[in-house]
Amino acid sequence: MTAAGLTIRRCRPDECGAVLALWTRAGAIPSPTDTPEALARLVRSEHGDGFLVALRDGSVVGTVIGGFDGWRGNIYRLAVAPEVRRQGIARALVREAEGLLWAKGARRMSALVERGEAHAVAFWDGAPGYRRDERMVRYVKALGPETA
Numbered sequence: 001m002t003a004a005g006l007t008i009r010r011c012r013p014d015e016c017g018a019v020l021a022l023w024t025r026a027g028a029i030p031s032p033t034d035t036p037e038a039l040a041r042l043v044r045s046e047h048g049d050g051f052l053v054a055l056r057d058g059s060v061v062g063t064v065i066g067g068f069d070g071w072r073g074n075i076y077r078l079a080v081a082p083e084v085r086r087q088g089i090a091r092a093l094v095r096e097a098e099g100l101l102w103a104k105g106a107r108r109m110s111a112l113v114e115r116g117e118a119h120a121v122a123f124w125d126g127a128p129g130y131r132r133d134e135r136m137v138r139y140v141k142a143l144g145p146e147t148a
């Protein structure tokens with residue numbers, strides 16, 4: 001199947017609740033920044049144009065956050081509702097995000113993918129032009145007032 005009847009566009013402030021609900025339903029790995037406040041700040045920020053939703057029949061069925069920090073294009077929060085998977089929606093979201101990031105100057109893309117997430121690994125293994133980089137290890141830290 002193809003991603004027919006799909007609209008992909010920038011997320012609107014009033015859609016942040018639906019996005020959080022989708023991430024829960026999609027089984028996206030929870031993150032400390034999965035809050036209405038954090039999403040509302042992103043939507044309204046200068047980076048909000050990279051926060052995309054896929055809509056079908058007016059409902060949010062997919063998301064991606066494409067970020068450009070001046071060096072690399074990064075993909076975050078790629079998620080598609082369980083009932084509409086394998087219809088090319090994630091691929092369409094990534095393509096749209098790549099177009100936006102290219103226009104901002106990104107020339108290399110990267111996506112961090114949880115090894116144990118079979119769907120995600122299968123998606124990225126088949127994503128056109130992407131290859132695994134086994135050399136990398138990810139380090140994370142949550143900032144608090146005493147460290148920021």
Ligand SMILES: CC(C)(COP(=O)(O)OP(=O)(O)OC[C@H]1O[C@@H](n2cnc3c(N)ncnc32)[C@H](O)[C@@H]1OP(=O)(O)O)[C@@H](O)C(=O)NCCC(=O)NCCS
Pocket residue numbers: 026027028029077078079080081084085086087088089090091092111112113114117118119120122123124126127
């Ligand atoms: C990973 C995810 C975003 C894929 O969304 P999707 O819309 O179903 O993906 P697409 O339909 O665009 O898939 C494109 C291709 O990726 C591969 N693929 C995607 N899901 C797959 C799966 N479960 N098993 C095997 N291959 C898969 C296939 O090659 C597929 O093409 P095909 O259907 O013609 O065979 C979705 O499964 C999801 O939301 N998972 C939970 C959250 C998550 O893990 N997000 C990724 C974080 S990086």
